[in-house]
Amino acid sequence: MSKTIESRPRRYLFLGLVAAFILGGVLxxxxxxxLVNITERQAEGxxxxxxxxxxxxxxxxxxxxxVNFPSEYDSFLxxxxxxxxxxxxxxxxxxKLERFPQLVQLWAGYAxxxxxxxxxxxxxxxxxxxxxxxxxxxxxxxACANCHSAEAPQLIAAMGWETFNHTPxxxxxxxxxxxxxxxxxxxxxxxxxRITRPAFVNAMSVRGIDVTKAxxxxxxxxxxxxxxxxxxxxxxxxxxxxxxxxxxxxxxxxKYYEEINxxxxxxxEAEAPMxxxxxxxxxxxxxxxxxxxxxxxxxxxxxxxxxGSRKVTDHxxxxxxxxxxxxxxxCHKQDEQALLDRISTIQNKTAxxxxxxxxxxxxxxxAIKAAKAAGATxxxxxxxxxxxxxxxxxxxxxxxxxSTGFHSPQESARVLANAIDLARQAQxxxxxxxxxxxxxxxxxx
Numbered sequence: 001m002s003k004t005i006e007s008r009p010r011r012y013l014f015l016g017l018v019a020a021f022i023l024g025g026v027l028x029x030x031x032x033x034x035l036v037n038i039t040e041r042q043a044e045g046x047x048x049x050x051x052x053x054x055x056x057x058x059x060x061x062x063x064x065x066x067v068n069f070p071s072e073y074d075s076f077l078x079x080x081x082x083x084x085x086x087x088x089x090x091x092x093x094x095x096k097l098e099r100f101p102q103l104v105q106l107w108a109g110y111a112x113x114x115x116x117x118x119x120x121x122x123x124x125x126x127x128x129x130x131x132x133x134x135x136x137x138x139x140x141x142x143a144c145a146n147c148h149s150a151e152a153p154q155l156i157a158a159m160g161w162e163t164f165n166h167t168p169x170x171x172x173x174x175x176x177x178x179x180x181x182x183x184x185x186x187x188x189x190x191x192x193x194r195i196t197r198p199a200f201v202n203a204m205s206v207r208g209i210d211v212t213k214a215x216x217x218x219x220x221x222x223x224x225x226x227x228x229x230x231x232x233x234x235x236x237x238x239x240x241x242x243x244x245x246x247x248x249x250x251x252x253x254x255k256y257y258e259e260i261n262x263x264x265x266x267x268x269e270a271e272a273p274m275x276x277x278x279x280x281x282x283x284x285x286x287x288x289x290x291x292x293x294x295x296x297x298x299x300x301x302x303x304x305x306x307x308g309s310r311k312v313t314d315h316x317x318x319x320x321x322x323x324x325x326x327x328x329x330x331c332h333k334q335d336e337q338a339l340l341d342r343i344s345t346i347q348n349k350t351a352x353x354x355x356x357x358x359x360x361x362x363x364x365x366x367a368i369k370a371a372k373a374a375g376a377t378x379x380x381x382x383x384x385x386x387x388x389x390x391x392x393x394x395x396x397x398x399x400x401x402x403s404t405g406f407h408s409p410q411e412s413a414r415v416l417a418n419a420i421d422l423a424r425q426a427q428x429x430x431x432x433x434x435x436x437x438x439x440x441x442x443x444x445x
Contacts, residue, residue, distance in 0.1 A: 109268030150181035203242035220296035350405025391422035
């Protein structure tokens with residue numbers, strides 16, 4: 001009995017040693033596999049970014065660039081998807097004049113009252129411009145091709161800046177074949193970000209900013225700001241110009257247009273000298289906390305993604321709403337639904353304010369028309385019309401900016417509140433100069 005009892009610890013010790021040996025072997029195999037995986041990932045990460053084939057200086061076809069950068073090219077091609085729909089945007093080409101019928105009256109007498117659709121994205125930049133009915137209403141200058149065609153820089157170099165701008169778009173159309181291209185933003189030799197559009201360089205220079213000294217992070221916004229801005233065509237040569245001499249706020253832009261006595265058109269109903277604001281994403285963004293914190297456009301619209309051990313930039317340029325985990329949660333650690341709810345709150349409130357502003361603008365328009373019909377003179381209505389111009393300019397600054405307030409929520413709310421105030425002032429001003437419809441009193445009354 002004693003021998004049996006004494007042998008048990010020895011058996012337990014033996015079994016423990018066997019188990020430890022097996023466990024150690026499993027751990028060694030696991031560690032070995034992990035080391036192999038790490039080595040493979042490190043090797044993958046060390047794959048040189050040297051070009052497989054040289055990219056010619058004037059190469060515009062993204063497919064040629066894609067030979068060297070297949071991941072970026074594959075994501076770029078996803079911009080062909082024109083079925084993405086968000087609450088206030090996306091790539092689905094909805095007719096905005098049908099969704100917001102008040103736009104026809106607000107833009108009466110201007111080409112946008114005839115055709116205005118949701119943009120389908122960068123892949124369709126040239127395709128949609130060639131198809132728009134606005135081409136039939138207004139004979140657009142070549143300046144319009146600056147941001148819609150990758151051929152623009154080469155044509156500018158060949159024709160000269162001013163000649164390119166004032167040449168009728170119809171005469172340039174056959175030379176325009178490519179929409180957005182890698183060449184718009186990248187140097188073909190070094191792949192570094194670059195500015196290819198003169199108007200942006202000129203506008204920044206007026207502000208005292210040398211874009212050649214920009215950091216890479218700043219360039220990740222500047223390449224977008226070449227086109228996502230407010231602009232006008234200056235002088236007889238229709239030179240593409242950004243109105244930033246006084247600054248990039250709507251108040252600065254309003255002051256600039258007043259100083260040069262500029263108008264885009266005369267409103268068909270209000271008969272006011274009007275400004276049509278164009279997609280001022282950069283201007284609006286410069287007033288935001290994100291911008292002041294150093295966040296670039298690309299951080300949200302073209303975030304870094306992982307492919308194995310490699311970090312690449314997603315070139316499917318789209319709304320951050322469609323990929324919050326990559327675009328927002330990199331910095332904001334809140335739950336995804338909480339972030340989406342916050343975005344929705346901002347956009348819904350901005351949209352509500354926009355509808356309120358539109359009502360005020362239409363009321364002002366009707367008051368001006370009524371005053372004119374009752375006999376008010378153009379001189380009497382001058383102030384009301386000028387107030388109307390300034391009110392609609394501010395509404396348009398928010399409405400035509402493609403974030404529905406999200407790029408700068410407080411500024412968007414401030415601008416719309418100011419627009420409502422100006423519109424109501426225009427309405428009251430028109431009422432005050434409206435001739436009385438009551439018959440004149442006589443001495444016998």
